[in-house]
Amino acid sequence: MYRAIRIHDYGGPEVLKLETLPSPVPGRGEILIRQEAIGVNFIDIYFRTGLYKLPTLPAIPGMEGAGTVLAVGEDVADLVPGDRVAYPTALGGYAECRTIAADRVVPLPPDISSEVAAACMLRGLTVHMLLREVHAVQPGETILVHAAAGGVGLLMCQWARYLGVRMIGVVSTEEKGELARQNGASDILVGYDNLAARVRKLTDGAMVPVVYDSIGKDTFVASLDCLAPRGLMVSYGNASGEITGISVGMLATRGSLYLTRPGLTTYIAQRPALLAGAAELFGLIAQGVLSVRIGQRFALADAAEAQRALEARTTVGSTILVP
Structure with missing residues (x-):
């Protein structure tokens, strides 16, 4: 069993409900991750309110996170239990553990913590998209x-x-x-x-x-x-x-x-683009060019409070949930 935040109906922060669910099992091409940090982003609010429609209800919101591989499904050749990974755009993030397609995660370098990864994957790759691809600044x-x-x-x-x-x-x-x-x-x-x-x-x-x-x-x-x-x-x-x-x-x-x-999902739809963007992002963090500011940390159970703070624009830097 594991805990997750689920949405049964669109609405305000109060629709974010903490629930206990059966432990997931990775399918073909998937991995199971124990999440150590989860990013909170405005896109989560768009899905919660119904501005962006969820595939089905109830659903687990959240697009970004990082943690450790617990198990791998069939046809996953390049990841094993114990590997540290992160991802930027995959619904189902507000949970203690989750399954995800193996080709949607990137391996984490030893010097990048799960909290830093969860605070910068979606945001950092968005900046890469904006400054390097949508308009290549000079x-x-x-x-x-x-x-x-x-x-x-x-x-x-x-x-x-x-x-x-x-x-x-x-x-x-x-x-x-x-x-x-x-x-x-x-x-x-x-x-x-x-x-x-x-x-x-x-x-x-x-x-x-x-x-x-x-x-x-x-x-x-x-x-x-x-x-x-x-x-x-x-x-x-x-x-x-x-x-x-x-x-x-x-x-x-x-x-x-x-x-x-632009939408980040389009720009990193192909795995080589995802890996290249993440490599540049992690490289600049390692060089000290980029410093990831985590302005707020909330418990998973306090996801509604985290979204309220984001909506009120009282946050600075990145906001994460810590399961």
Whole structure:
């Protein structure tokens, strides 16, 4: 038997129920993991509320975790019990143990703890996707990043600094702004009022070639207004709600802009891409380029509290559950 958080109906944090379930058995191509740390991300909230639909109900939320292999199923050749692994995008994470397809995990280097892995796999690979693939940033380039003191945001600060990029970070408080600055943000903007005017001033009227926006509804138009002609709007989250009612004319009148909504699952669908991204991420952590900040730890039973804190935007860095 093992404990897990399950959702029986979509709704608020109160729908997250701690339950005891029969121990799972790995099937063909699967492994069984004893989880040592579990990542908490906004996508978990999207699944809980029904913004993103779960395949079936009841369901165990959570997309990210790390731990030790307990057993392997048939046709698993490269993993054995005792191996340490982590994964970034596989539903079923809020649990003491879980089964998962073997090709969706990556081996953990000895110097990467399970807590660090659970705090950075989804976020770190998201940053890799954003800065290296969605828009391959160049040294000297200026970018605008929302939620710069969040789990993704702090890694964006550090990675952008490493790549020689000037990053303008948008945050909600002065305290978060100082944290983002300490992690590598070149400039800080607190709050979202008159955002385009403040970006115009910082860039001497040039604006920015790319905006990375994880906030969604509340900042979408303001983000578009910060872009230079033919700039790229990267919308990769819905923290304030889903963006609706878009007119493509909005892109034309603001300078023939581009808009994309990338999803990490697509970018790491092929195992070589997953392994390559993880190798670069772990390598930069080992070099000291990236420091993973775990701002909050919650017990598995307190998953609802963890999501409440994330929704209220009172968290800094990454949030994890510790079974």
